[in-house]
Amino acid sequence: MGICFSIEDDPHQSIKRIPVGLAASSVRNPCEADRSNSSSSTPLAPRDVKDLRQNPGYSNVDIFSYEEMRLATKRFRPDLILGEGGFGVVYKGLVDDSVRSGYITTQVAIKELNREGYQGDREWLAEVNYLGQLRHDNLVKLIGYCCEDEHRLLVYEYMASGSLEKHLFRRVGCTLTWSRRMKIALDAAKGLAFLHGAERPIIYRDFKTSNILLDGDFNAKLSDFGLAKEGPMGDQTHVSTRVMGTYGYAAPEYVMTGHLTARSDIYGFGVVLLEMLIGRRAMDKSRPSREHNLVEWARPLLNHNKKLLRILDPRIEGQYSAKTAMKVAHLAYLCLSQNPKGRPLMSQVVEILEAFQTIEENQEEELLQNGGNGITLYEAPKVAAPSSFEEKKSVYRSNGVKTTEAYPKSKPGNGRSKSEPPSDFFERHNQSPLVDCGPGDEKSASTRR
Numbered sequence: 001m002g003i004c005f006s007i008e009d010d011p012h013q014s015i016k017r018i019p020v021g022l023a024a025s026s027v028r029n030p031c032e033a034d035r036s037n038s039s040s041s042t043p044l045a046p047r048d049v050k051d052l053r054q055n056p057g058y059s060n061v062d063i064f065s066y067e068e069m070r071l072a073t074k075r076f077r078p079d080l081i082l083g084e085g086g087f088g089v090v091y092k093g094l095v096d097d098s099v100r101s102g103y104i105t106t107q108v109a110i111k112e113l114n115r116e117g118y119q120g121d122r123e124w125l126a127e128v129n130y131l132g133q134l135r136h137d138n139l140v141k142l143i144g145y146c147c148e149d150e151h152r153l154l155v156y157e158y159m160a161s162g163s164l165e166k167h168l169f170r171r172v173g174c175t176l177t178w179s180r181r182m183k184i185a186l187d188a189a190k191g192l193a194f195l196h197g198a199e200r201p202i203i204y205r206d207f208k209t210s211n212i213l214l215d216g217d218f219n220a221k222l223s224d225f226g227l228a229k230e231g232p233m234g235d236q237t238h239v240s241t242r243v244m245g246t247y248g249y250a251a252p253e254y255v256m257t258g259h260l261t262a263r264s265d266i267y268g269f270g271v272v273l274l275e276m277l278i279g280r281r282a283m284d285k286s287r288p289s290r291e292h293n294l295v296e297w298a299r300p301l302l303n304h305n306k307k308l309l310r311i312l313d314p315r316i317e318g319q320y321s322a323k324t325a326m327k328v329a330h331l332a333y334l335c336l337s338q339n340p341k342g343r344p345l346m347s348q349v350v351e352i353l354e355a356f357q358t359i360e361e362n363q364e365e366e367l368l369q370n371g372g373n374g375i376t377l378y379e380a381p382k383v384a385a386p387s388s389f390e391e392k393k394s395v396y397r398s399n400g401v402k403t404t405e406a407y408p409k410s411k412p413g414n415g416r417s418k419s420e421p422p423s424d425f426f427e428r429h430n431q432s433p434l435v436d437c438g439p440g441d442e443k444s445a446s447t448r449r
Helices: 032-036 049-054 066-072 121-133 164-168 178-196 252-257 262-278 294-301 305-311 322-335 346-369
Strands: 081-084 088-095 106-113 142-148 151-157 212-214 220-222 392-396 402-406
Touching (some): 066 106, 066 142, 121 142, 121 151, 178 212, 178 262, 178 346, 252 262, 262 294, 294 305, 305 322, 322 346
Antiparallel strands (some): 088 106, 142 151, 212 220, 392 402
16 A cells, blocks of 8 residues: 655666655644644544553544454455555455454455564554544545554555556556546545645645555545655744655655655646556656656646647547646646646645536536437537636535635736746636745655655
8 A cells, every 4th residue: 555665765776665764743643733622532642652552542443453453354364465565465354243243344454564664663653643533535544453562553444446556557457537537636636635724734745546545436545644744834834854755756846855845745646647647657667768757758748739649548548528638738737847836736726627527527417418419528618617726725624525715816927937837828728827825835855765
């Protein structure tokens, strides 16, 4: 469920796993203000494993014994292995009355920490703390954990369709359709928007295809919070940490300076959106040398319509209109801006993708009503996309409800950087420019590979 790397070594060398660390502040309560207003029975987030054992923690998270974990996985049977990463092995399991008396039968995924591996107690505890407190439709649910003797296990809801990586890059079998890719992109964007809109913003720090899991209906949820980091508050502009993450997905300014911001996540989102558009991995050394790094090769082509259409994933050809594909490509272009302030907020990304989703749903309904005659399923109607991105910022609360806050428009500058879109881009596409969030822009530092 995600492999942890450092990218402090030469990126042109073969990928090597190395130990990672997580700053102590990363395992504090990510919503401290909310906690202080809650019932006194709600404990403070534990700082270490000893503290967790003394203060078991969260009422909505179950604590399992190691023997219960053995029973749930049929003694960690090899044929129940779902995957393996830097953390350890992930097993498919079943917790029922035979495991714990009276327990409602629940399919689960059980992740066991490899004590000889590349993550440790801090990353494990970070997942318990964040997922023990956060609940959202687009975050994987933590059902429980085991912290007995030297054993460290996490018990998640079972995601029947596996990872986005598995489906997007499979060589045989069915491929993800255009509409399903856009729905997955929207789901993942909502998860990030929720994290960034928390009382104390949370920077996910390892957004990539292998960390986006899909349930049986292909609803997407973010998993693996081992590298999650609290964002800056007040007058802080960024958080500085070791550079941790996944090479190819990490924002360039973060890799260079160690300054981590919420906009670092947005760059990672842009990489994944680009992978879904083109059907290639972020890093692929089997390609010609100039195409090893997907962003370096493809981003300059995203604003050239004819070139763009030639590089889109051929497996989904005919499932979209050129106009729609170009708009999604422009969104990816903005998210991948070299200038962090040139990237949209995650709440703005959600609004754009929701507009696309609404258009496609309306077209499918019209197709059904007209019996398929004379209608092109993915042709975008000549309706202006919502133009509210300039004036509004959407915040996704823990209950999944979206609220909207107004903030002032930015005045256009006299010039633009090379990473920004052409001045007439928004005019041509009939929507307002995406503006940065103004003072107090979030910044911080860390990366995996």
